[in-house]
Amino acid sequence: MHRKLTTFIRIIRNGTINFVRNLSLAAAAIAVMTVTLTIILFSLIVNATFSNTINQITSKIDISVYLNSSITTQQVNNLMSELKNLPNVRKVDYISQNQALADYKTENSSNKSLLQALSVIGTNPLPASIEISPVNPDKIQTIKNFLDEPQNITLQDPQAGTSYSGDEKAAIDKIAHATDIIREAGVVAVIVFACISALIIFNTIRMTIFNRREEINIMRLLGANSWYIKGPFIVESAFYGVISAFISIFIIDVLFAGSASALQASSLGLLDIGYANHDFRTHFWILLTIQLAIGILIGAASAVIATRRYLKLKTSR
Amino acid sequence: MIVLDRVTKIYNHKTGPVLSRVTLHIKPKEFVIVVGQSGAGKTTLLRLLTREEKPSSGKIIVGGIDFDKLNDKDIPILRRKIGVVFQDFKLLNNRTVFENIAFALEIVGASKKEIQKTVPKVLEIVNLKGKEKRMPLELSGGETQRVAIARAIVRQPKILVADEPTGNLDPKHAWDVIKVLEKINRFGTTVLLTTHNVTIVNKLKRRVVTLEHGKIISDRANAEYKI
Numbered sequence: 432m433h434r435k436l437t438t439f440i441r442i443i444r445n446g447t448i449n450f451v452r453n454l455s456l457a458a459a460a461i462a463v464m465t466v467t468l469t470i471i472l473f474s475l476i477v478n479a480t481f482s483n484t485i486n487q488i489t490s491k492i493d494i495s496v497y498l499n500s501s502i503t504t505q506q507v508n509n510l511m512s513e514l515k516n517l518p519n520v521r522k523v524d525y526i527s528q529n530q531a532l533a534d535y536k537t538e539n540s541s542n543k544s545l546l547q548a549l550s551v552i553g554t555n556p557l558p559a560s561i562e563i564s565p566v567n568p569d570k571i572q573t574i575k576n577f578l579d580e581p582q583n584i585t586l587q588d589p590q591a592g593t594s595y596s597g598d599e600k601a602a603i604d605k606i607a608h609a610t611d612i613i614r615e616a617g618v619v620a621v622i623v624f625a626c627i628s629a630l631i632i633f634n635t636i637r638m639t640i641f642n643r644r645e646e647i648n649i650m651r652l653l654g655a656n657s658w659y660i661k662g663p664f665i666v667e668s669a670f671y672g673v674i675s676a677f678i679s680i681f682i683i684d685v686l687f688a689g690s691a692s693a694l695q696a697s698s699l700g701l702l703d704i705g706y707a708n709h710d711f712r713t714h715f716w717i718l719l720t721i722q723l724a725i726g727i728l729i730g731a732a733s734a735v736i737a738t739r740r741y742l743k744l745k746t747s748r
Numbered sequence: 749m750i751v752l753d754r755v756t757k758i759y760n761h762k763t764g765p766v767l768s769r770v771t772l773h774i775k776p777k778e779f780v781i782v783v784g785q786s787g788a789g790k791t792t793l794l795r796l797l798t799r800e801e802k803p804s805s806g807k808i809i810v811g812g813i814d815f816d817k818l819n820d821k822d823i824p825i826l827r828r829k830i831g832v833v834f835q836d837f838k839l840l841n842n843r844t845v846f847e848n849i850a851f852a853l854e855i856v857g858a859s860k861k862e863i864q865k866t867v868p869k870v871l872e873i874v875n876l877k878g879k880e881k882r883m884p885l886e887l888s889g890g891e892t893q894r895v896a897i898a899r900a901i902v903r904q905p906k907i908l909v910a911d912e913p914t915g916n917l918d919p920k921h922a923w924d925v926i927k928v929l930e931k932i933n934r935f936g937t938t939v940l941l942t943t944h945n946v947t948i949v950n951k952l953k954r955r956v957v958t959l960e961h962g963k964i965i966s967d968r969a970n971a972e973y974k975i
Contacts, residue, residue, distance in 0.1 A: 434857030441854060649838050652798065653899075654827030655855040 438659060446666020453639055457671055460631045464675035464729065465682070467624035468722050472683050474617030475718065480707040481610040494563040494574055497588040506586060507561070514563055519573050522564040531557040558588045625729055632668050632733035637741050639664065647742065661738040668734035672726025680719050687711050749907060749938045750774040750797065755806030757792055757962075766792045768962040769806070774940065776906070779933045781949055782942045784959035790942040791835065793959070794911050797940075798832055799823050811906055828856060831900030831937075833910035837892055839884040839899070845871070846880040849899045856903065866902060874898045874928050890921030897928055907938045914945050922948060 450457065498507065507525060514523045526534070532555050539545050549556075565571050577583065640647065650660055687708040711718065750772070757767040767789045774780050782790050795801045797810055799818065808815040811829040818826060839848050849870060850863045858866070871877050874894040884892055893913055900908055910929060914922035926948055933939045943949065949956060950972045958966040 433859070437859055438857040441857075645838075646840055649840065649851075650855060652800070652827065652832065652834070652838065653852050653855055654824040656824040657821065659855060 442659060442662030443666055446663035446670070449639065449663050450667040450670040453635070453667065456635055456638060457667075460628065460635045460668075460671045461674050461678070463624065463631050464628045464671050464726060465678045467621060467628050467729070468675050468679035468726055469682055470617065470620050470624060471725060472679055472718060472722060474614070474621065475721070476683070476707050476711050477613055477617070478610065479710045479714075480703050481613070483706050483710070484703055485607060485610070490564075492565065492571075494565070494571065494578075496561045496563065496578060497558040498560060499586055499588050500558060502559075502586050507559075510583065510586060511561060514561065514574075514577070517574060517577060519566050519570050520563055521566045522562075524562045526560045526562060528555050528557055528559045531555075531560060628729055629733040629736075632671065632730060633737040633740070636664055636668065636734055636737040639667075640738075640741050657742075660742060661735070664738050665731050665734040668730035669727045670730070672728070672730035673723060676719065676722035676726040680715075680722055683711060749776045749778070749811060750940065751807070751809040752793075752796075753807040755796065755803045755808060757789075757796060757801065758804045764962075765804070766962050767796070767803075770959075770962070770964055772957060772964065772967070774938060776938055777933070777936055779930070779939045779952075779954045780941070780957060781952065781954055782940065782957045782959060783944060783949055784942075785944065788959040789962040790959055791911055794832075794909050794940070794942060797909060798830055799826055828903065829905055829907060831903065831905035831908040833893070833896045833900045833908070833913050835911040835915060837884070837896045839892065839895060841884050843883075844880065845876065845882050845884065845887070845895050848884065848895060849902050852899050852902050867898075870898045870902045873901070873931065875924070888921070889917050890924055893917065893921075893925050894928060897925065897932075901932055901937070905937065907940070908932060910939070910941045912942055912944075914943055914948060919947065923951075926952065 496510075511523050511525060514520055532549075535557060536546060536549070563574060565574060578587070647660055687704070690704050690708075751774075752770050752772040754769045754771055755767055756765050756769055758765045770789075770793065782793060784790050792801065796803055796808060799815065803815075810826065813826050813829070840851065843851065846867055849867050853863045853866060868877070868880075871880065874897050876891060876894055876898065879887065879891065884895065887895065897910070897913065900910070908929070913925050913929070917925065922945065929939055929941060930952075953970050953972075955967070955969045956972070957964060
């Protein structure tokens with residue numbers, strides 16, 4: 432047990448020494464690994480930001496049913512309880528005529544002439560309404576079908592009818608579509624760059640093995656087991672991952688800090704930079720852990736394959 | 749300790765076998781010299797014992813390990829049982845004498861304390877006390893050879909195999925090296941030595957196995973070298 436621990440420590444130590452000695456050789460591997468990890472990190476944040484944007488818009492989607500002025504309180508309550516029982520309904524709110532007028536006035540408080548016009552009319556021209564928030568905006572049609580039933584149509588204001596927030600639905604579809612594309616592009620880019628990283632690490636290890644062939648051969652002849660020989664290479668490559676993870680998180684940090692303060696308007700097209708920056712900072716440690724894990728995984732896995740491929744540990748026939 | 753039974757090694761069918769049906773039994777604590785011209789198959793014989801090469805046919809058992817049942821992953825276990833002195837030393841030129849010898853112990857997981865205790869003892873056996881911090885390239889041929897021997901015996905193997913350890917040495921240094929090997933043999937280690945140095949063979953008066961064109965042509969105790 433003690434020997435195994437000593438050996439393990441020695442493998443780590445030898446890997447560290449090799450890493451420091453090979454730093455110039457490792458530069459290419461670290462650079463491309465950094466690109467890979469940066470793309471992964473960026474994709475993660477963009478995804479979270481888009482989800483947030485979609486959620487925000489989704490929560491604003493609702494259906495307003497404008498009610499006939501002759502409707503009784505009993506009828507309103509019946510309609511509301513029936514609506515609440517529909518599967519896709521999250522929330523049902525009643526907005527009285529007075530409430531509607533008050534909301535309208537606050538929304539248009541800056542428009543003096545409009546407010547004047549209202550006071551000239553004297554009566555309240557706005558109908559009472561029921562606001563329905565759906566659970567899933569995609570399945571809004573079921574609620575619409577219910578409202579279109581004849582006994583429900585008669586309860587509605589014939590002029591105003593029902594508003595379905597059609598434009599907002601289209602916006603959501605667009606963002607969802609954009610998110611999918613970015614997600615797919617991100618996955619493809621990550622795979623491509625992860626492969627390039629692996630290939631460069633292969634090559635780096637191959638060169639190191641060539642440089643140290645004498646030492647490796649002696650180790651082999653003196654009875655070192657294969658892990659004692661392979662181990663340092665794996666440790667060394669894992670270091671590439673660690674260094675790259677720190678560089679990539681630093682790049683993203685500088686990028687977001689810079690763009691968030693430079694672009695005072697916090698939205699850049701669909702991407703909400705302000706939120707992205709916030710998301711990055713609140714999840715900093717988790718993201719760093721993910722980066723380290725992926726970096727170490729790519730490095731170590733490449734090294735395992737490369738040593739299996741290039742270290743000739745078998746006896747010739 | 750070492751058993752070879754009708755061992756044949758063929759690298760290239762056109763040039764014929766390098767070793768042909770070699771049968772050899774070496775008992776524990778024996779001191780055996782394998783002699784023969786260059787190309788007689790001495791080095792191949794030793795490379796078979798350390799499993800650097802696989803025989804084309806025949807059976808080999810070393811230190812109780814039957815090579816027919818030896819997996820590639822268990823080769824280190826075999827190599828840890830045998831101390832090998834290579835013809836070309838195989839020392840690491842960027843490490844000191846001490847580090848080179850410690851290297852053999854590091855590989856098997858010896859602690860730093862163990863290394864600090866064992867290496868000086870071995871250096872004393874091979875008469876290299878005080879040269880711990882030298883680099884291999886600063887040493888004479890005989891000294892370098894003795895570092896190689898020190899590394900081979902530092903793990904106290906039951907078997908020591910030395911391939912032409914006197915090959916490049918003048919007679920005085922060659923004899924120093926041989927004396928070290930005799931000392932190790934007295935401690936109970938089986939020694940297998942290859943050489944083509946007639947003087948040494950005749951002076952040692954030990955068991956001599958003569959190889960010619962890959963075949964054993966004589967195997968005699970207390971023998972002299974005759975060509």
